[in-house]
Amino acid sequence: MIDVRLLRTDPAGVRAALARRGKPELLEQLDHASSLDARLLKITGERDDLRRQVNELSKIVGQSRKAGDMTAAEVAMTESRDLGETERVLAAEHDELSEALRQVMLRIPNLPSPDAPDGAGEDDNPLVKGPVNLPNSFPDHQRVPHWESATALGILDNERATKISGAMFTMQRGLGATMARALCQLALDNNADAFEEIRPPQMVTTATLTATGQLPKFADDAFAIERDDLWAIPTAEVPLTSLYANEILDEAQLPARLMAHTSCFRREAGSAGRDTRGMLRTHEFDKVEILAVATPEQAADLLTEMTARAERTIASLGLPYRIIEICTGDMGQSHYRSFDIEVYAPGCDKWLEVSSVSWFSDYQARRADIRFRRPDKKGTEIAHTLNGSALAVPRVWAAIIENNRQADGSIRIPDVLLPYMRGATVIPAT
């Protein structure tokens, strides 16, 4: 959520920042929020004034009783009763207004960073680095899509996954399953020097899913377990961000660095038919996420560091990759600044997004109410949050299958994964 007070004090600035996202309807929402806020302020003042009068009268009642002046007490009570009725009406109006304002504010996206590049859509995302490790050409045996080669090798069995769970579920077998797990181990081990490993719940409440920004706007993208009012997490970002929800941290605790390997569940509503082959887009996949809760001053460096960490793991696997920055027109709604790492998969001839590292400024933390206290200052401040995929399994797995395919059809296992592969160095051709 953006700060209502900012909207109050600098409406032009907020408009200008939001306009960079290129969605005119957002400006109407801003106007709506402003007018609700103005009415809310007025009503709140009137209500509080009435409450003050009621409180004063109540004191008079008590004092008069004590003094034995029952008439005075009676007079004050009657007056207070009348005021109370008006107060009730105003209070109800206040509650309605403030809920309406909240609903509007929850749907207004974050203001992009001044440093974020302008652009209308994904075609405008600037290349920041690379391509790295990209050969001039690929031999024919690497031009085989992973869903063909992996299925032939018996390490991918999507047909049976579909039998069990329906379309867009996948299943790895044998060394394919081992390699999927190895990738998670690698990503965890690569970041264990600075991030605390968490095994969070993978089902969360509605309140938790609202804090990170998935609700109310993107309810259709998440799996719901309605009977118990729970949601399957679309990313570990959700439980990790809420880990410190409704808490006030000491500045010394920041940055708090957390990482988790979890399953991620996505309905992928609206993406039917797009990238649905093989492991490119699935309802359930594994990912290692790294996340930081920080002070505003720490955040920029953390964004750089976390992007570098994600890059390092991809680079160590020997895959061809590039880094792009996300422009204002393509940014996620909670994002302030964002970088993607893409890996080239020669078999399907695509650059695959395998990691996204983002800075959310105080947008998520305000929703989740994560604050911190500076030792030298009174009061509290909203924290900043950042997160990124240290490694998302399916597309990296697919890229390894395609890039590392040998002339004989076997798959060479990247050296950095060997410690986790129970002695295997290749996935043998059948």
Place this chain on the structure above:
RNA sequence: GGAACGAUGGCAGAGCGGCCAAAUGCAUCCGCCUUGAAAGCGGAAGGGUUCACGCCCCGGGGGUUCAAAUCCCUCUCGUUCCGCCA
């Protein structure tokens, strides 16, 4: 799933419906004392909102009342016992 009890400041823990933003202890911070420390003594210290006055916050929500931390309802969470169970 059934039953009983509980939820108050960083922690522990008081709190006859008004004198309670809330005792007391511990912890924290600042002074005094001391060569230094401990002890002792004195003092400070919650959050939100507001330019301010003020208003709100004793797990969440609702109700009763002139007035609610205190009474009633409800939800959530916790503890213990029973049942079931990886």
